Every structure is written in C-alpha cells, then in structure tokens.
Amino acid sequence: MTKAITAQSLRKVYPGNPPVEALASIDVEIQDNEFFTLLGPSGCGKTTLLRLIAGFEHPTSGKLDMFGESLLDAPPYKRPINTVFQNYALFPHMTVAENIAFGLQMLGTPKASVNATVGEMMELVQMSHLADRQTGQISGGQQQRVALARALAPRPKILLLDEPLSALDFKLRKQMQLELKRLQTETGITFIFVTHDQEEALTMSDRIAVMSNGAIRQIGRPREIYDRPADRFVADFIGDTNFLPAEVISNSGEVTRLRLSSGQEVDAHARDGAQGKVTLALRPEHAELTDDGAGLLAGTLREVVYFGTDTHFHVTLDDGSDFVLRRQNSPADGNDFATGDRVGLTFPAGAAQVLRD
Amino acid sequence: MAELSNTVSQRAARNRWLLLTPALIILIFAASGPLLITLFYSFLTPGDYGGVEWKFSTDAWFGVLMQRDIFDDTLGWSDAHLSILWRSVKLSVLTTIACLFFGFPTAYFIATRPKKQREFWMLLIIIPFWTNLLIRTFAILELIRNEGTINSILIALGIIDEPIQMLFTEFSIILGMVYVYLPLMVLPIYAALERLDFRLVEAGYDLYATRFNVLRRVILPLVKPGVIAGSILVLVPSLGAYVTPRVMGGGNQLMLGNLIELQFGQGRNWPLGAALSITLLAIVMVALLAYVRAAGNEEVKHG
Amino acid sequence: MAKRGFDIRKLRGFSGIAMTCFVMLYMPIVLLVVYSFNAGTSVAIWEGFSWRWYVSAWDNEMVQEATVRSLIIALSAAAIATTAAVLAALATTRNRKFRGQTAIFALIHQPLMVPEIVTAVALLIFFATIKVATGYTGLMYLIIAHSAFCIPFAYLPIRARLQGMDLSLEQAAADLYATPFQVFRRVTLPQLWPGILAGAMLAFVISLDDVVITEFVKSAGQDTLPTYMLGQLRRVVTPEINAISTVLLMISVLMVIAYTLLSRTKK
Numbered sequence: 005m006t007k008a009i010t011a012q013s014l015r016k017v018y019p020g021n022p023p024v025e026a027l028a029s030i031d032v033e034i035q036d037n038e039f040f041t042l043l044g045p046s047g048c049g050k051t052t053l054l055r056l057i058a059g060f061e062h063p064t065s066g067k068l069d070m071f072g073e074s075l076l077d078a079p080p081y082k083r084p085i086n087t088v089f090q091n092y093a094l095f096p097h098m099t100v101a102e103n104i105a106f107g108l109q110m111l112g113t114p115k116a117s118v119n120a121t122v123g124e125m126m127e128l129v130q131m132s133h134l135a136d137r138q139t140g141q142i143s144g145g146q147q148q149r150v151a152l153a154r155a156l157a158p159r160p161k162i163l164l165l166d167e168p169l170s171a172l173d174f175k176l177r178k179q180m181q182l183e184l185k186r187l188q189t190e191t192g193i194t195f196i197f198v199t200h201d202q203e204e205a206l207t208m209s210d211r212i213a214v215m216s217n218g219a220i221r222q223i224g225r226p227r228e229i230y231d232r233p234a235d236r237f238v239a240d241f242i243g244d245t246n247f248l249p250a251e252v253i254s255n256s257g258e259v260t261r262l263r264l265s266s267g268q269e270v271d272a273h274a275r276d277g278a279q280g281k282v283t284l285a286l287r288p289e290h291a292e293l294t295d296d297g298a299g300l301l302a303g304t305l306r307e308v309v310y311f312g313t314d315t316h317f318h319v320t321l322d323d324g325s326d327f328v329l330r331r332q333n334s335p336a337d338g339n340d341f342a343t344g345d346r347v348g349l350t351f352p353a354g355a356a357q358v359l360r361d
Numbered sequence: 362m363a364e365l366s367n368t369v370s371q372r373a374a375r376n377r378w379l380l381l382t383p384a385l386i387i388l389i390f391a392a393s394g395p396l397l398i399t400l401f402y403s404f405l406t407p408g409d410y411g412g413v414e415w416k417f418s419t420d421a422w423f424g425v426l427m428q429r430d431i432f433d434d435t436l437g438w439s440d441a442h443l444s445i446l447w448r449s450v451k452l453s454v455l456t457t458i459a460c461l462f463f464g465f466p467t468a469y470f471i472a473t474r475p476k477k478q479r480e481f482w483m484l485l486i487i488i489p490f491w492t493n494l495l496i497r498t499f500a501i502l503e504l505i506r507n508e509g510t511i512n513s514i515l516i517a518l519g520i521i522d523e524p525i526q527m528l529f530t531e532f533s534i535i536l537g538m539v540y541v542y543l544p545l546m547v548l549p550i551y552a553a554l555e556r557l558d559f560r561l562v563e564a565g566y567d568l569y570a571t572r573f574n575v576l577r578r579v580i581l582p583l584v585k586p587g588v589i590a591g592s593i594l595v596l597v598p599s600l601g602a603y604v605t606p607r608v609m610g611g612g613n614q615l616m617l618g619n620l621i622e623l624q625f626g627q628g629r630n631w632p633l634g635a636a637l638s639i640t641l642l643a644i645v646m647v648a649l650l651a652y653v654r655a656a657g658n659e660e661v662k663h664g
Numbered sequence: 665m666a667k668r669g670f671d672i673r674k675l676r677g678f679s680g681i682a683m684t685c686f687v688m689l690y691m692p693i694v695l696l697v698v699y700s701f702n703a704g705t706s707v708a709i710w711e712g713f714s715w716r717w718y719v720s721a722w723d724n725e726m727v728q729e730a731t732v733r734s735l736i737i738a739l740s741a742a743a744i745a746t747t748a749a750v751l752a753a754l755a756t757t758r759n760r761k762f763r764g765q766t767a768i769f770a771l772i773h774q775p776l777m778v779p780e781i782v783t784a785v786a787l788l789i790f791f792a793t794i795k796v797a798t799g800y801t802g803l804m805y806l807i808i809a810h811s812a813f814c815i816p817f818a819y820l821p822i823r824a825r826l827q828g829m830d831l832s833l834e835q836a837a838a839d840l841y842a843t844p845f846q847v848f849r850r851v852t853l854p855q856l857w858p859g860i861l862a863g864a865m866l867a868f869v870i871s872l873d874d875v876v877i878t879e880f881v882k883s884a885g886q887d888t889l890p891t892y893m894l895g896q897l898r899r900v901v902t903p904e905i906n907a908i909s910t911v912l913l914m915i916s917v918l919m920v921i922a923y924t925l926l927s928r929t930k931k
Contacts, residue, residue, distance in 0.1 A: 058563075059566070059670055060567075060670075060672055061669070062669020062670065076669075079566070080563075080566040080567055080670060080672075081567075081568075081569045081571055082569075085567075086567055086568065087563075087564070089563070089564060091560060093558070093560040093563065093564040094564075095564070095565075096561075097582045097583060106568050106570070106578070107568035107569050110568055110569040110571075110574055111569050154568070155567075155568075158568065158569065376755070377755040377756075377759075378755075380751040380752065380754050380755035381751070381752055381755045381768065382751075383747065383748040383751055384748040384749065384751065384815055385768075385771065387744070387745075387748055387808065387811050387812050387815065388771050388774065388775075388812055388815060389771070390812070391787060391809050391812035391813075392771070392774050392775055392778075392812045392813070393774060394790065395783070395786035395787050395789065395790040396783075396786050398789055398790050398793075399785060399789055402789055412792070462681075463681060463684070463685050463688075466677070466678035466679075466681035466682050466685075467682040467685040467686075469675060469682070470678055470679055470681075470682030484920075484921075485690075487920060487924070488916075488920050489689050489690075491869060491916055491919070491920045491923075492693075492873070492912075492913055492916040492920075493872075493873040493875075493890065493909075493913070493916060494873065495873070495893060495894060496693075496696070496893075496912060497693070499696070499897065499905065499909060500692035500693050500695065500696040500909075501692050502897070503692070503695065503699070503707045503708070503901070503906075504691075504692050504695065508706070508707075508708055509707070509708055510695055510707075512708075513706075513708035514708075540688070540689070540692070543685065543689065559672065559673065563672055566670075566672065572674075572676060576675060597777075597779070600779065601779025601780065601781050603780065603781040603876050604875050604876060604894070608897055618779070621781055621785055622781070622785075625785065625788060625880070631789065634785060635785065635789065638781070638782045638785045638786065639782075641779055641781070641782055642778060642782050645777070645778070645779055649777060
C-alpha cells in the first residue's frame with residue numbers, strides 16, 4: 005500500500021507570549037484510498053494538522069510528504085489536495101455551478117470539460133436543479149453538498165474535511181455520514197476527516213487518530229480504539245469507561261494477571277510489560293451484575309436508570325468508587341435488582357484493558 | 362383613547378419641528394437658499410462691473426459650452442471651456458485611478474495587520490484626512506517647486522544643473538489631488554476588507570487559484586462596494602477641486618472650480634459663473650446618483 | 665527550513681505600495697514641520713535650528729489679526745452648529761419615520777455633498793445682495809456660513825451616540841416621575857456629552873481649516889489664517905508659513921486624537 009501522507013516529527017508553534025505549541029512533534033502515516041479521521045476535543049491540534057496538509061500554515065519543523073515527495077515548498081494552489089471547509093466557505097458572489105467550476109477553471113481546464121465535470125458533480129450530490137442559485141439562497145445541507153462537489157470537482161488526490169457536518173441537524177448529519185462514506189468508496193480518494201464527534205469517527209473511518217494537546221494518543225481501527233484504548237484520555241474521550249485500580253501479579257505477553265481492590269484476581273489485556281499499580285479500563289456493557297459475593301467486585305446498587313434500549317446500573321463499590329454497568333433490555337427481563345441491594349460485579353477475562361500511564 | 366394618542370403624536374410632531382428649527386434656518390439661509398438664488402442668477406444678464414442686471418437671458422447657459430464669434434456673432438463651441446471641462450474630467454479620473462492604485466494595497470495592508478495594530482495604522486490615515494487641505498497642498502508644493510526640496514537636493518548632489526519644472530503642470534495637480542484625497546479612498550476600502558472572510562481566500566488558494574487569481578476572482582468582487590464608494594469619494598471632490606489646482610496649477614492649468622472663480626473676478630460674468638456652478642453640481646449629482654444605484658443593486662443581489 | 669512558507673494574507677508588492685503611501689503621506693508634512701525651524705529663509709536649504717519664524721509670525725500684525733478672527737469664527741460656528749445639531753439629532757433619532765424625513769436628511773447632509781466651490785459662489789452671490797441692501801459687512805456672514813457647513817460634522821457623531829443609547833434608562837427616569845425636561849437634563853444629556861464634545865471638536869477643526877468658502881464670503885480685510893496663507897503662497901514663501909502651518913497642524917492632530925478617544929469610550 006502506498007502512503008498518501010507521511011508526517012515525521014511535525015511540529016507547529018504559534019509565536020506569542022507565551023508561544024502556543026499547537027502540534028508537538030507528530031508522526032503519522034495515512035494510506036492511499038483510506039478514510040482517515042483525526043478525532044479530538046477542540047484545541048487538540050487536529051485542525052492545525054489539516055491546515056498544514058492543505059498548505060495554509062507552515063510547520064515550525066519536521067517533514068511532511070505526499071506520495072513520497074515533500075509538500076512543504078508547494079503553495080496551497082499547487083497541492084492536489086482540496087478542502088471542505090467547516091463553514092463551507094462558498095463564494096457568495098458566484099452561483100452554485102460557478103462555485104463548483106472554480107477549481108477546474110483555475111487549473112485551466114477547457115470549457116467543455118469544465119461544464120461536463122460540473123454537471124457530473126452536481127448529479128453526484130443531487131444538486132442539478134439548483135445550479136443557477138446564489139449560494140446564499142440554499143439551505144445549510146445544500147451548501148454542504150455544494151462545498152463537497154466543489155472540492156471533488158478537480159479530482160484531488162486527497163480530500164480534507166474540516167468538521168463538515170457540525171453545522172447540520174441530527175437527521176441530516178446521519179444521512180450525510182453514510183453519503184460521505186459512499187462517496188469515498190466510489191471515488192477512491194483519500195479522505196482525511198476532522199471531527200470532535202466520537203460516534204461520527206467510529207461510524208465512518210477506516211482508521212482513527214485520537215489527538216489531545218497537540219499529540220497523537222492512539223492510531224487504530226475503530227474497533228481497536230474502542231475496545232483497546234491505549235491510555236486514560238482515549239478511554240475517557242471515546243465512549244463511557246469505568247476505571248479500576250489494580251496491581252500486576254504476573255505478566256506474559258499480552259495477558260496480564262491482576263489483583264483488584266477486592267483482592268480477587270483476573271486476566272486483562274496489556275500493551276507492554278506493565279508493573280506495580282495500574283489502572284484498568286472496563287466498558288459498561290462488558291460487565292455483568294451477580295448476586296452479592298459471587299462477582300469479582302462487590303458494592304451497593306445506588307440507582308437504576310431506564311433508557312429504552314438499555315438500562316444503566318450505578319453501583320458504589322466497596323472501595324468507595326463509582327461504577328456504571330449497562331445491560332441491553334429484552335422483554336423477558338424482570339426487575340431482578342432494586343436500589344439499595346448489595347450486588348456483585350463480574351466481567352470475562354480479557355474484557356478489561358490495562359492503560360498506559 | 363384614540364383622541365388622546367392623536368394629541369400626543371401631534372405634540373411630538375410639533376416638538377420635532379421646534380427642535381429642527383435652528384438647524385433648518387441656518388441651512389436654508391446659508392446652504393440651500395443660496396443655491397436656488399444661484400440658479401436664478403444664471404438666467405440674468407451680467408452687469409458691467411460684476412453683479413447682474415435684472416434682465417432675463419439664457420446667454421449664460423449657452424456660454425457654458427459655446428461662445429459668440431466677436432465678428433459675425435455666430436454661435437460656436439467654446440474651445441477654452443471645453444478644454445477646461447475635459448481637463449477637469451481627465452485629471453479627476455486619473456486622480457481616482459492613482460488613488461485606487463495606491464489606496465487599495467494600503468487598505469489591504471492595514472486590514473491584514475493583527476487586530477491591535479490596525480487602529481494605529483488607521484490613525485495614520487485619518488490624521489491627514491482631518492488636517493488642513495491647504496497645509497497639505499502647501500507641503501507638497503514645497504517639495505516639488507523649482508526652489509523646493511527635491512530640486513535643491515538634486516542640484517546640490519550635482520545630478521541636474523537646472524531645476525526640473527514639476528509645478529504648474531497637470532502632473533503636479535494630479536500629485537496634489539492624490540495626496541489630499543488618498544485617505545478618502547483608503548477608508549471605505551478598508552471597511553470592506555475588514556469584513557472580508559479570509560476563509561474565502563483560503564478556499565480560493567485551495568482550489569488552485571494563484572495570488573493574482575485570488576485577488577481578481579475572490580477578493581476584488583467581494584470588496585467591490587468599498588472600491589466604488591472610495592472612487593466616488595475621490596472623484597466628487599476632484600471634480601469640484603479649487604484650492605489644489607489653484608496652488609499646484611498656478612493659473613495655467615485651470616479646472617472647473619477655477620473657471621467658476623474667474624467669472625466672479627476678472628471675468629465679471631456672474632450669470633456665467635452661476636451657470637457653471639450649477640453645471641458642476643449637476644455632474645456631481647449624476648456621479649452620486651450612479652453610486653447610490655450601484656450600491657442599491659449590489660444590496661439586492663446579495664440581500 | 666528553506667522557505668518561510670505560504671502566507672494566505674500576503675499579496676506581492678502590496679506591503680511595498682502601502683509603505684510608499686505612508687512615506688508619501690508623511691514626508692511632506694514632516695519636511696514642512698522641520699523647515700519651520702530653519703534659521704535661513706529657504707524652505708529647502710537647512711541652515712540650522714531656530715525659533716525665528718515662530719517669533720516673526722507671532723509679531724506679524726496680519727497673522728495676529730487673522731488668528732483672532734479664525735478663532736472667533738471657529739468658536740462661534742462650532743457653538744452654533746453644535747447646538748443646532750444636538751436639537752436636530754434629538755428630533756430625528758430614535759423615532760418612527762416621519763413626513764419630510766428624507767428632505768430633512770438631504771438638507772442636513774447637503775454641505776457634505778455639494779462641492780465647496782458651488783456653495784462658496786452661491787454664498788458670494790447671496791451675501792453680496794444683502795451687503796448692498798443692509799450695508800453690514802461684519803463677521804456674521806462668515807460665522808453663519810461656517811455654522812451651516814459645520815452642522816453635518818457635528819450632527820453625525822451626536823446622532824451616532826444617541827442611537828447607541830439605552831432607551832430604557834429614559835423610560836426608567838420617566839417612570840420615577842421625572843418630567844420630559846428633567847429626563848433630558850438628568851439622563852439624556854449626561855450620556856450624550858461625549859458625542860456632543862466630539863461633534864463640537866470636529867466642527868471647530870472643520871471651521872478652522874476652511875479656505876474656499878471663507879475666501880469667497882469674506883469682505884475686504886477679513887482674512888482668516890488659511891486665506892492669509894493662500895494669499896501668501898502667491899509671493900516668495902518664507903518659513904513663516906511653515907511655522908503657522910505647524911501650529912494649525914498640531915491643533916488638528918490633537919483634536920483628531922481626542923476625537924478618536926472620545927468616540928471609543930462609547931463601547
């Protein structure tokens with residue numbers, strides 16, 4: 005597989021007093037034809053990385069290559085990379101069709117060919133009937149499609165998407181998620197997608213890079229990120245997680261034997277040879293309630309919250325910490341536990357993940 | 362109830378006109394009224410020693426562009442007036458173009474400074490705008506006159522022997538007008554550029570537009586209203602300029618304003634002066650109306 | 665790093681032209697100020713520092729008279745224009761559109777739209793008739809003419825201030841039994857004050873700087889500082905003109921800075 009983007013020790017510091025380090029020495033490889041997502045809270049550096057790739061900003065140090073050749077000396081208009089901007093940035097003085105034609109015209113494409121491609125693109129995003137509208141006269145969802153068509157029209161090698169769905173309402177967002185995924189598969193263009201919405205990232209991406217404070221915390225497939233979070237930040241940012249203190253007893257490869265605060269022992273996943281006191285991450289849906297004394301941990305049931313598809317059980321463990329457990333509802337289920345009951349908690353070997361410090 | 366609100370609104374209207382009275386009296390007495398009298402004077406006959414005789418005549422209006430042959434009394438085009446009118450329009454348009462050439466990059470430069478610095482740079486533009494026009498004209502005069510700074514330095518350095526004649530030319534008038542009216546071009550363009558969304562500029566570069574194409578296809582169309590406003594603000598006072606052509610043109614290179622003055626001095630033809638004034642006013646009003654319509658259209662298009 | 669990278673906001677040559685502009689705008693003014701301190705009689709050849717031209721301007725009777733006249737006119741015109749503008753702004757701001765509003769606005773803004781030379785000629789014609797009819801040739805003509813063209817300059821900042829004011833404060837005062845006049849004096853006026861001051865300063869500067877209208881309206885021997893300077897420009901210029909210019913320049917600069925500060929406090 006060829007690498008669309010390779011970043012090595014890429015660093016960006018904004019001058020000021022004090023200087024702001026937006027990217028702290030990033031290493032990342034993005035494959036060709038990949039739907040790659042940069043995920044993180046605002047200010048984590050994901051947009052900065054996107055702007056470095058687009059060419060709107062210049063790195064303080066480090067290397068940035070596209071298909072093996074350095075991008076750093078090329079101005080944005082010489083990079084075969086297009087952007088779907090967060091606010092769409094449609095030209096207000098041009099019609100829908102003129103917006104989509106702009107990139108091709110700037111590349112000097114013959115007129116007939118421009119018209120053909122613009123027609124094709126408008127069909128692709130189902131906007132043909134609004135070709136001559138001013139961009140201020142169409143809805144947010146339609147503007148989003150125009151922005152997408154405009155960026156795709158010059159057939160870039162890489163498409164950058166900067167939180168393109170954040171301004172849309174919930175239903176439209178769901179629909180556009182599927183549509184974006186379809187477009188990416190159909191065109192085979194590398195998509196680099198920036199978002200702070202973990203669900204969006206998990207649904208659409210081939211791979212995800214989770215970022216915080218200008219650094220990449222973990223890169224992996226959605227399932228890997230969710231089931232095997234590398235550190236506390238990733239585990240906390242993506243989905244709900246219970247954190248349990250534990251102590252390492254023995255260590256063999258990826259399996260680690262641990263002792264919990266209750267004194268019980270269990271096997272868990274670990275990335276590298278962890279030792280001494282560690283923190284375990286456990287997803288709420290991976291644990292089960294048992295009778296008091298039967299589980300790995302024990303505590304008191306504080307609250308039962310019904311959510312329709314599932315029910316959440318809030319338990320205060322005997323060491324004083326809180327634990328949330330989620331169980332899918334089925335018609336057969338009875339209300340077998342009540343608030344105030346003493347309960348036990350159990351989870352299968354390997355369900356918990358030992359976190360990096 | 363209806364009656365009560367009626368008297369209240371009547372009282373409000375009476376108060377309003379009462380408050381407006383002082384301003385209206387002054388403005389009618391010393392601004393609008395005299396304009397009407399000027400229009401009236403343009404249809405009278407000139408007196409022998411200035412002033413007018415109370416006799417109706419349309420001669421002044423013919424005199425704006427025509428003249429009577431001294432020998433056979435036939436009407437022909439007045440070459441002198443036509444050339445002054447042509448010079449007024451030509452120098453005003455050239456001044457506007459030059460102001461645009463210097464003013465746009467300056468406004469762009471200020472608009473792209475960090476926010477805190479912009480106020481300082483704008484103050485540098487606003488200060489000359491509020492300083493005496495005569496003083497600024499005088500400052501330029503001292504620079505380019507034959508015994509002025511530039512010529513003295515060039516002679517002292519031995520580059521030239523004779524001073525270069527810069528003053529009293531059409532060039533010196535344009536230089537003077539560009540100098541005094543430049544802030545009028547920068548202010549509205551800056552206001553438009555400050556509102557410009559630079560993400561659109563990024564989108565332009567992202568879509569393969571070079572710097573020139575971004576300027577031509579993205580920035581200029583978006584700040585067009587500011588450019589038009591600036592151009593009108595420079596064009597209008599240039600057309601009516603009096604002090605700058607008088608000081609920098611030295612009586613050889615008359616513009617419309619100087620021709621008007623002449624009729625009240627040596628020319629002793631007040632009706633012609635009045636007719637020329639009204640003509641100048643009409644030209645300026647046409648330019649202003651064209652601007653208002655252009656601005657209105659722009660609003661409809663983007664509204 | 666080989667290159668500094670691509671700057672989105674930069675357009676080639678623009679900074680250079682901008683710098684040229686700033687130098688162009690200020691170099692003549694700076695030279696004018698510098699030569700006002702020249703010990704020699706030239707405005708081009710520097711012969712050492714001296715206050716002599718300031719002293720000579722101070723001792724020049726013509727300059728003294730013109731200065732006093734300029735100040736009398738500018739102070740009177742600013743006072744009259746500002747008073748009229750405050751009243752007009754109160755009448756035309758914060759209310760529904762009324763009949764004749766467009767005409768009123770056109771009238772108030774007329775001095776900004778009509779070329780100065782046209783107004784000057786119109787006043788010359790009108791006042792000449794009155795001078796013949798009444799025999800009065802005093803300063804009132806100039807004061808009224810200046811008041812008229814100062815009105816829009818005083819009106820605009822006052823109106824802007826008034827528009828930005830919170831209407832509910834006046835309603836609160838009225839609710840607390842203040843009569844309309846008390847509301848104006850105790851609530852409206854104190855808030856309006858910076859706008860009034862800004863308007864008055866603008867009017868003062870505009871009046872002080874006027875050349876064209878004064879030149880046409882003045883009777884014989886009624887030179888103001890600017891028209892005196894205009895007359896002097898026809899002769900051989902000495903740095904005395906520079907000295908007078910420098911003083912006028914300083915007044916304008918101080919006024920502009922004060923004006924900028926005053927209009928900023930409204931935020």
